[in-house]
Amino acid sequence: MTWTQLLPEMGEEAAGFVDPDDRTRAGSPGPGPDGLLESALRAVDEASGSWARPAGAAGWPAEVRRQAALRVHLRAIGNGGAPDEGPARVMPALFGDDVRWTRSELAWALRTSDGYDHYDGGGYHLAGHIAVSLNPAELQGFGPALRAVLDEFIDCWSTPRHIRRQLAVLYGTAIGRAAGCLPLDLLPWSCGFGEVARQKLGAGLDGPVATATLRHAASLTRPVPSRAWLREATRFPDGWPIEAVLECFTEHRGYVWFGTDELLRGLVWMLSLDPREEAAALLCRVAVAASTADPAWPRSPFAPQTAAAAVEVLAGRTDELSARTLAGLSRTVRSRPLLNRIRKARRA
Incomplete structure (x- = not known):
């Protein structure tokens, strides 16, 4: 064009x-x-x-x-x-x-x-x-x-x-x-989930707090963040729009663009700093949603990087819900790399 x-x-x-x-x-x-x-x-x-x-x-x-x-x-x-x-x-x-x-x-x-x-x-x-x-x-x-x-x-x-x-x-x-809105590369309209999240969360995403939070999440370029990255993540303590975006994702149930997958992965690690039971429950739902695949492509999770991050976070938790979630994923996931992560997490 x-x-x-x-x-x-x-x-x-x-x-x-x-x-x-x-x-x-x-x-x-x-x-x-x-x-x-x-x-x-x-x-x-x-x-x-x-x-x-x-x-x-x-x-x-x-x-x-x-x-x-x-x-x-x-x-x-x-x-x-x-x-x-x-x-x-x-x-x-x-x-x-x-x-x-x-x-x-x-x-x-x-x-x-x-x-x-x-x-x-x-x-x-x-x-x-x-x-x-x-x-x-x-x-x-x-x-x-x-x-x-x-x-x-x-x-x-x-x-x-x-x-x-x-x-x-x-x-x-x-x-x-x-x-005057959220940067277009964060939750882009070209990604089906990005469009859904922008429509559902509306103008609240257009403020500077949302932009700074999502930009930090998207800046994570590795499966496990550094200590410096996690320290920087503590600058965004109020949860907005971390929980809102992840909650939208659990309801989406579909494939996401690779950049959106990276952003969601960052949000998972940011949410992992929240000690509340509600945060742990949301992480479990995200793990299930990200690990799910279309029946036509059972070895291709909807959000593989997000799924891997969620599994890594759940592996470090000792609550019963996290253990049950990992056990359930070990029976349903068909992606070999992700399944290996899940099995390793359960042995940890």
Whole structure:
């Protein structure tokens, strides 16, 4: 889908940018580089090809990092060779509060990425980073175009998961900020459960507490959280919307998008810090719901990462309900990896 036609009307283009139709030009995107800029651009090129972030980028002046970011983008959209994950590694190091961007620059970045067809997602990073640096007023009118880009890559299974995740956070946050609602990558409408949860929980999800809580849950990238992650989770003690979202999930009984599965996994670990019996009962219901599978695909649980987390949590509890839940799952689960976890938990 093209998103150029969805962009809001812009005034005069920012100076120094290449024409959006000139996709082959990948030289310096602005004034001729001085010694520092030339050195920075070399560092960026070397980092892009060596699976690293550019050394010393944090100490570069704002304008140097800005020019380097444009260089990375132009290289990405002009790349006619093999897919390249360089932009995903390099671009985050080039942004910061001291690097200012404008609406016109966001429009330019979106237009130049329109039609980008490499599954590495490299052409989408600049626009995503610019978008999250702008305030709601500056993002006015950009929602439809940003949503079109998100829809373009979010279900592209050829794009590595960690890149889709990185881009989803950028675009989801910007779209949510523009619309004054929960970031779109948290409980996305493209996921059946995300749509149900948003409709059921309504405007309560649009506040800053819900966003911060769900963002922390989604930040968990491993099966078992670190102590630092759990300490940070104690900053969200009131339960909203942890219990509400998990309760919705127990009623959903269906497959969830992988990003939603990761978010639910984080919520399970956050709820595990709650000593109440009601929390323990909810964890048991979540374990059952996540471990359930469609009869047509009995070895594919609805939410495998959530199920694994819930089993891990229940294994550390000594109450009778947790033990009964694990015993029941050992008889019904057909997924071999999950069943092995359940059996190990029962032996613990």
